[in-house]
Amino acid sequence: MESALTARDRVGVQDFVLLENHTSEAAFIENLRKRFKENLIYTYIGSVLVSVNPYKDLEIYTKNHMERYRGVNFYEVSPHVYAVSDNSYRSMRTEHKDQCILISGESGAGKTEASKKILQYYAVTCPASDQVETVKDRLLQSNPVLEAFGNAKTLRNDNSSRFGKYMDIQFDFKGAPVGGHILNYLLEKSRVVHQNHGERNFHIFYQLIEGGEEDLLRRLGLERNPQQYQYLVKGNCPKVSSINDRSDWKVVRKALSVIGFSEDEVEELLNIIASVLHLGNIQYGGEDSGNAYITTDTQIKYLARCTHGNTTPTTLSHPLNLEQASSARDALSKAVYGRTFTWLVNKINVSLAYMDETYKNASVIGLLDIYGFEVFQHNSFEQFCINYCNEKLQQLFIELTLKSEQDEYEAEGITWEPVQYFNNKIICDLVEEKFKGIISILDEECLRPGDASDITFLEKLENTVGGHAHLTTHKLADGKTRKVMGREEFRLLHYAGEVNYNVNGVLSCTHSLCVVHPQVMCMSDNKILTQCFDRAELKDSKRPETAATQFKTSLAKLMEILMSKEPSYVRCIKPNDAKQAGRFDDVLIRHQVKYLGLMENLRVRRAGFAYRRHYETFLQRYKSLCPETWPSWQGKLADGVSTLVKHLGYKPEEYKLGRSKIFIRFPKTLFATEDALETRKHSLGERVTYHMAWWRGILACRRAQRKRQAANTIRRFIKGFIYRHNERCPENEYFLDYVRYSFLMKLRRNLPKSVLDKSWPTAPTALIEASEQLRKLYMQNMVWGYCKRINPEWKHQLEQKMVASEIFKNKKDNYPQSVPKLFMGTRLNGEEINPKVLQSLGSEKMKYAVPVTKYDRKGYKARPRQLLLTSNCAVIVEEAKLKQRIDYAALKGISVSSLSDGVFVLHVPTEDKKQKGDVVLQSDHIIETLTKVAICADKANSININQGSITFTMGQGKEGIIDFTSGSELLVAKAKNGHLSVTAPRLNSR
Numbered sequence: 001m002e003s004a005l006t007a008r009d010r011v012g013v014q015d016f017v018l019l020e021n022h023t024s025e026a027a028f029i030e031n032l033r034k035r036f037k038e039n040l041i042y043t044y045i046g047s048v049l050v051s052v053n054p055y056k057d058l059e060i061y062t063k064n065h066m067e068r069y070r071g072v073n074f075y076e077v078s079p080h081v082y083a084v085s086d087n088s089y090r091s092m093r094t095e096h097k098d099q100c101i102l103i104s105g106e107s108g109a110g111k112t113e114a115s116k117k118i119l120q121y122y123a124v125t126c127p128a129s130d131q132v133e134t135v136k137d138r139l140l141q142s143n144p145v146l147e148a149f150g151n152a153k154t155l156r157n158d159n160s161s162r163f164g165k166y167m168d169i170q171f172d173f174k175g176a177p178v179g180g181h182i183l184n185y186l187l188e189k190s191r192v193v194h195q196n197h198g199e200r201n202f203h204i205f206y207q208l209i210e211g212g213e214e215d216l217l218r219r220l221g222l223e224r225n226p227q228q229y230q231y232l233v234k235g236n237c238p239k240v241s242s243i244n245d246r247s248d249w250k251v252v253r254k255a256l257s258v259i260g261f262s263e264d265e266v267e268e269l270l271n272i273i274a275s276v277l278h279l280g281n282i283q284y285g286g287e288d289s290g291n292a293y294i295t296t297d298t299q300i301k302y303l304a305r306c307t308h309g310n311t312t313p314t315t316l317s318h319p320l321n322l323e324q325a326s327s328a329r330d331a332l333s334k335a336v337y338g339r340t341f342t343w344l345v346n347k348i349n350v351s352l353a354y355m356d357e358t359y360k361n362a363s364v365i366g367l368l369d370i371y372g373f374e375v376f377q378h379n380s381f382e383q384f385c386i387n388y389c390n391e392k393l394q395q396l397f398i399e400l401t402l403k404s405e406q407d408e409y410e411a412e413g414i415t416w417e418p419v420q421y422f423n424n425k426i427i428c429d430l431v432e433e434k435f436k437g438i439i440s441i442l443d444e445e446c447l448r449p450g451d452a453s454d455i456t457f458l459e460k461l462e463n464t465v466g467g468h469a470h471l472t473t474h475k476l477a478d479g480k481t482r483k484v485m486g487r488e489e490f491r492l493l494h495y496a497g498e499v500n501y502n503v504n505g506v507l508s509c510t511h512s513l514c515v516v517h518p519q520v521m522c523m524s525d526n527k528i529l530t531q532c533f534d535r536a537e538l539k540d541s542k543r544p545e546t547a548a549t550q551f552k553t554s555l556a557k558l559m560e561i562l563m564s565k566e567p568s569y570v571r572c573i574k575p576n577d578a579k580q581a582g583r584f585d586d587v588l589i590r591h592q593v594k595y596l597g598l599m600e601n602l603r604v605r606r607a608g609f610a611y612r613r614h615y616e617t618f619l620q621r622y623k624s625l626c627p628e629t630w631p632s633w634q635g636k637l638a639d640g641v642s643t644l645v646k647h648l649g650y651k652p653e654e655y656k657l658g659r660s661k662i663f664i665r666f667p668k669t670l671f672a673t674e675d676a677l678e679t680r681k682h683s684l685g686e687r688v689t690y691h692m693a694w695w696r697g698i699l700a701c702r703r704a705q706r707k708r709q710a711a712n713t714i715r716r717f718i719k720g721f722i723y724r725h726n727e728r729c730p731e732n733e734y735f736l737d738y739v740r741y742s743f744l745m746k747l748r749r750n751l752p753k754s755v756l757d758k759s760w761p762t763a764p765t766a767l768i769e770a771s772e773q774l775r776k777l778y779m780q781n782m783v784w785g786y787c788k789r790i791n792p793e794w795k796h797q798l799e800q801k802m803v804a805s806e807i808f809k810n811k812k813d814n815y816p817q818s819v820p821k822l823f824m825g826t827r828l829n830g831e832e833i834n835p836k837v838l839q840s841l842g843s844e845k846m847k848y849a850v851p852v853t854k855y856d857r858k859g860y861k862a863r864p865r866q867l868l869l870t871s872n873c874a875v876i877v878e879e880a881k882l883k884q885r886i887d888y889a890a891l892k893g894i895s896v897s898s899l900s901d902g903v904f905v906l907h908v909p910t911e912d913k914k915q916k917g918d919v920v921l922q923s924d925h926i927i928e929t930l931t932k933v934a935i936c937a938d939k940a941n942s943i944n945i946n947q948g949s950i951t952f953t954m955g956q957g958k959e960g961i962i963d964f965t966s967g968s969e970l971l972v973a974k975a976k977n978g979h980l981s982v983t984a985p986r987l988n989s990r
């Protein structure tokens with residue numbers, strides 16, 4: 001075990017809570033610097049991971065590294081984003097609690113890279129199957145698509161995400177990723193029409209122009225030259241050395257098809273991208289009346305072609321002046337792009353959605369990759385939203401961190417000591433409170449007809465919340481502050497510091513799209529556009545929601561999602577603005593430490609105890625410092641630790657002993673103990689090294705022995721468990737998983753004491769982990785093995801029950817009734833299969849026999865028959881006669897209703913002259929019968945469960961129909977109007 005404090009990790013401290021002077025920002029930054037210089041880019045603040053972007057590839061993301069972090073405790077290995085990933089995954093699996101990982105930091109700090117690394121970690125280390133591989137691929141491939149449409153080159157980052165992203169990864173009961181869901185926030189739409197100098201539009205525009213096939217570009221009316229397009233020349237940044245648009249185009253095209261976009265959908269999507277470029281090239285001229293008219297006919301032609309618009313006016317439907325016309329055009333471009341982006345995210349979500357009902361209760365790990373605090377020279381509505389979002393996240397952080405601290409104290413039986421911290425709720429309220437919050441005031445001004453303007457908004461702010469301690473304006477500020485504020489600014493005192501926001505343009509930013517545009521867009525034949533601009537929206541007479549309110553609502557939803565999960569944090573820091581490896585810019589980093597609230601994080605974490613460890617870990621490390629505990633302590637662990645710390649001279653205020661852990665208040669106490677350990681090692685010299693090696697050898701032997709003992713205990717436990725359940729089972733269709741889970745749960749509840757007393761493993765968490773490992777190694781085989789030994793039929797039963805569950809669970813009404821019943825090999829109840837029939841089947845092995853009712857083709861008369869399944873075919877027998885033989889290879893499919901009846905249809909090929917059409921049968925053991933057919937014929941995927949009716953072929957090209965209704969107490973099947981009408985009993989009325 002690599003300890004938390006090995007020589008390499010003594011480069012600074014690997015956990016900031018161990019900093020001697022934890023209130024000093026300088027000491028904090030110095031620690032970051034020391035570690036950064038050694039390529040140690042990760043450091044903890046308790047369980048929060050601080051990550052500094054290395055701007056170079058480090059050899060720390062290999063498969064070997066992933067393995068090193070798999071199933072290992074946080075403090076046993078050096079800090080890493082994999083440790084956070086693994087910890088969340090394990091908590092999700094063992095504590096059955098949804099998790100989320102919140103990644104924040106400023107642009108270019110490495111958030112997206114961190115989230116990709118987490119995703120890759122799960123893709124590599126989680127269990128897999130073919131189906132899971134597809135989901136993993138889609139999860140991974142959603143990245144290049146979202147990056148193409150949502151990322152752009154900015155001055156700060158060549159691949160900057162211009163939207164916030166929250167992604168749920170869903171895991172099934174085996175811990176395999178089976179689905180996902182993405183929520184997007186605040187796409188920077190203004191980039192579509194304007195880019196600052198040295199920046200670019202969204203990547204997709206350049207990728208399409210550089211990489212798109214000749215044919216495609218011709219269809220879209222595009223030229224292979226970005227300089228031709230007004231929307232691509234604003235930033236004057238055509239080429240970026242780190243970006244290869246042509247090869248990125250190929251990656252995106254491939255990703256789109258992996259995710260499941262059809263060729264038509266891709267074409268329509270690209271049509272929209274092209275139409276935005278054409279829109280941007282529309283020029284206006286001024287009429288004598290002062291009204292604008294469109295001067296660029298060709299653009300209009302292309303635009304019409306791309307959007308499949310029926311009509312494309314070259315005159316404006318409302319008279320606008322030149323400036324208004326241009327801004328209406330730009331507003332339309334932004335709206336089209338923004339809504340298409342949302343459509344794209346929804347489409348990806350459909351492809352990531354895991355449909356199987358079985359996993360409705362999937363466990364979830366959420367990844368939030370969202371912009372950190374932003375403070376620029378000029379801060380607009382966008383920064384206001386971003387910083388408001390960060391206030392909310394800080395509030396969540398404080399609430400949840402304090403809560404988890406409090407929970408731990410409680411679990412350990414230590415009295416809670418209140419922590420003094422700044423509660424930023426007051427700022428969140430200032431922004432979001434109903435009627436008197438900043439957003440409400442903004443809404444009011446936005447929707448107020450008449451003379452509302454950015455300045456009236458500012459005035460209203462002054463009148464309504466002017467007296468608030470966290471807000472000031474130029475007019476209200478004192479002389480000193482006024483000097484650094486513009487007249488059109490208001491200042492918020494955020495938890496992380498002061499920010500001046502300029503109100504210029506704030507009203508137009510928050511306004512919803514003018515209704516003229518949706519009308520035009522609704523006329524388009526482009527399916528994506530019609531979905532984006534819903535007609536219903538036009539008819540909706542309610543006041544449209546402003547962008548600020550929409551953001552507030554989506555943020556509230558996000559908080560709800562995060563609140564329901566256990567959070568982990570990754571705080572990313574950018575070391576320099578030049579994107580250079582090895583450069584550590586103090587000023588820039590101090591700025592981020594401040595705005596990420598890291599000192600506040602540390603203060604909260606350090607408010608109680610700086611260091612806590614399980615008794616065993618602590619005793620193991622320091623026992624050589626006390627004669628009574630060296631070389632081994634025989635009594636209770638808590639007594640051993642108590643003896644040890646008393647011997648070391650710890651004062652009562654320096655530490656507390658909990659139920660399973662020691663809590664040390666100050667790092668200096670721990671460091672003194674560490675120093676004592678160093679000295680002790682030296683003074684004992686080589687003999688000790690030898691002695692310790694010898695001792696370690698013995699310990700390892702003992703550990704192995706104890707592991708074997710524990711494995712035996714666990715094995716006995718399972719054996720007993722299965723034995724006890726043998727009486728009552730099978731009562732759960734997921735018996736195997738039920739055994740596994742119950743085993744783990746019982747293990748947690750029952751075993752610790754008994755095993756603990758036998759000294760291995762000593763801590764409950766270690767025990768859970770050990771059991772996880774053991775489960776991986778032994779469980780599958782053991783459970784099968786035991787089932788086999790107790791009752792050889794069991795393994796068979798379990799396999800069949802699982803197939804039945806996969807086909808019918810939540811799909812057919814009488815499935816639950818079948819669960820507690822054993823599946824049988826024959827249902828003939830002593831009836832013999834006629835020897836002549838057996839003879840005619842020759843050497844084919846009989847697998848299943850069941851009495852059935854066959855409905856014949858003439859008037860659906862019901863006749864008793866036997867259905868036999870052999871290894872090769874299904875046979876229908878009437879007394880001594882083999883009436884019909886259906887080879888599995890020829891069985892086209894099986895249809896059954898979703899109700900509680902037992903009627904099913906075996907579909908056979910119509911061209912087969914030997915067959916006289918499909919076979920309509922009824923079995924009293926429908927689930928069992930069809931599961932056997934599915935297994936014998938290997939046709940689990942060919943069973944169709946229908947609502948309402950089944951159509952089948954009667955022979956000679958005629959069609960028959962079976963209608964299903966539910967209602968009567970008994971199963972009734974009778975011919976009615978040429979249909980077979982089946983009334984299935986309502987099971988819940990029984």
Ligand SMILES: Nc1ncnc2c1ncn2[C@@H]1O[C@H](COP(=O)(O)OP(=O)(O)OP(=O)(O)O)[C@@H](O)[C@H]1O
Pocket residue numbers: 053054055056057058105106107108109110111112113114157159160161162371572
């Ligand atoms: N762990 C890492 N190892 C190597 N390089 C990294 C790492 N993290 C980030 N980088 C480099 O920094 C660049 C910027 O990182 P990233 O795009 O993740 O930043 P970001 O915080 O998501 O920024 P934005 O908010 O603008 O999207 C990456 O393109 C990559 O070159």
